[in-house]
Amino acid sequence: MTSRSLVPMISFFVIAFSASASAQTAPPHGLPQPQSSQGPPVQSLTLQEAEKTAVRNHPQIQAAMDLATVAEEQVKQTRSAYYPLAVGNLTGVDAQNNSRITAGPLNSPNVFGKYGNGFQVSQLITDFGRTHELVKSSNLHARAQQERVVTTREDVLLNVDQSYLAVLKAQTLLRVAQATVKERQLVADQISVEAKNQLKSGLDVSFAQVDLQQAQLLLIQAENDLQASFAQLSTALGYSDQRTFQLAEQPLPVEPPPDWAQLIQQALRDRPELISQRFDLGSAQTYATAERDLWFPTLSAAGVAGLTPVREDGLDSTRYAAAGFNVEIPLFNGHLFGALRNEANAEARAQEQYLRDLQNNITRDVRTAWLKANSGYQRLSVTQQLLEQAQKALNLAQARYKLGLSSIVELSQAQLNETQAEIEQASAKYDYQTEIAVLNYEIGTVH
Numbered sequence: 001m002t003s004r005s006l007v008p009m010i011s012f013f014v015i016a017f018s019a020s021a022s023a024q025t026a027p028p029h030g031l032p033q034p035q036s037s038q039g040p041p042v043q044s045l046t047l048q049e050a051e052k053t054a055v056r057n058h059p060q061i062q063a064a065m066d067l068a069t070v071a072e073e074q075v076k077q078t079r080s081a082y083y084p085l086a087v088g089n090l091t092g093v094d095a096q097n098n099s100r101i102t103a104g105p106l107n108s109p110n111v112f113g114k115y116g117n118g119f120q121v122s123q124l125i126t127d128f129g130r131t132h133e134l135v136k137s138s139n140l141h142a143r144a145q146q147e148r149v150v151t152t153r154e155d156v157l158l159n160v161d162q163s164y165l166a167v168l169k170a171q172t173l174l175r176v177a178q179a180t181v182k183e184r185q186l187v188a189d190q191i192s193v194e195a196k197n198q199l200k201s202g203l204d205v206s207f208a209q210v211d212l213q214q215a216q217l218l219l220i221q222a223e224n225d226l227q228a229s230f231a232q233l234s235t236a237l238g239y240s241d242q243r244t245f246q247l248a249e250q251p252l253p254v255e256p257p258p259d260w261a262q263l264i265q266q267a268l269r270d271r272p273e274l275i276s277q278r279f280d281l282g283s284a285q286t287y288a289t290a291e292r293d294l295w296f297p298t299l300s301a302a303g304v305a306g307l308t309p310v311r312e313d314g315l316d317s318t319r320y321a322a323a324g325f326n327v328e329i330p331l332f333n334g335h336l337f338g339a340l341r342n343e344a345n346a347e348a349r350a351q352e353q354y355l356r357d358l359q360n361n362i363t364r365d366v367r368t369a370w371l372k373a374n375s376g377y378q379r380l381s382v383t384q385q386l387l388e389q390a391q392k393a394l395n396l397a398q399a400r401y402k403l404g405l406s407s408i409v410e411l412s413q414a415q416l417n418e419t420q421a422e423i424e425q426a427s428a429k430y431d432y433q434t435e436i437a438v439l440n441y442e443i444g445t446v447h
Helices: 003-018 047-057 059-082 130-196 202-236 261-270 272-295 336-402 408-442
Strands: 043-045 085-093 114-126 245-247 298-311 319-328
Touching: 043 047, 047 130, 047 202, 059 130, 114 319, 130 202, 130 245, 130 272, 130 408, 202 408, 261 272, 261 336, 261 408, 272 336, 336 408
Parallel strands: 043 245
Antiparallel strands: 085 114, 114 298, 298 319
């Protein structure tokens, strides 16, 4: 294969590798942060500060807390059936003498002109457990909603962790791209000078220019990725506008646990989604019991008292008072109660299946997250060795090229391999940190 035929092949590999470029070099706070001339100044931010900001500021968490408040108020609404109901009345009637209602109900009571004021009190004595079951169902629903607040919080924190690490990775990508452009610009300048002195060929100059232009493309992509990462982090923190930050490096996590079985048990115990779903199942089952109790009688008491300062002669007293009780026994209502009970039972069965499906999905997700974290940990040492070998190969290729013992193709390939090794080494670090964050999320221990 000729050197000329290798040009498109090398160009192809450079383009392919530039899409995922990143490197492990100096800490990111040594890099000047790009910022808009109209935006807020760059601020320092640690991961812990970012998480606190998101918890305080993110609209999803605020909405989840409001929905939890809604559920708590619904409990109070249901529990209100236990308390007496008292109302006051002011009633005035101007009736024709000896008026009698003759249409409508089966009675025909007399109507007297009068004015009176008074109050009435009613109290549920028992409905044989229906109200108790409704209150219990509402309480379980409120507890489920509280767990959804925890779930939303963990979702937001995971997004913050991923976005934070993505910015660190993008900053490293940018440093790699800047260093690559600088190094290849130097090589291109040297080869151009040597070509003018008839020490190198025009092919060498062309190869050097191709490598330089590919590095410039890498730099453009890295700058764009960094801005996109800042946009993602700003949204994760709950900001409506894009902000730039000076982030602190995170320590590398320890090796993941050796087995996933214990992690699965921990996830099935601690994941807030599962806890919430169990409460939802309990709420649905309790509500189904309450709908069954619709067929039970309801016993209530009521009392009224008041004054009638203006009255006709037919009303003898200026005061009135009465008390009584009522037993309501359901007999027939067009199969309404049966349909309500069947609906509630079907909803409870559906919630049970949702719980089962969620348990299966969480078991799968924990296994997947553990496998990725374990693989990511193994990549750390391999990519470090890869980078060391690539750097050695580049040093040898540069020495051979300067001595005229190799072609520009060998040097270009060595540069490409070294850049890709830096990319893989840096990607392995930040990918492993992200995978550990995901694993912590899956087992319910984000923070």
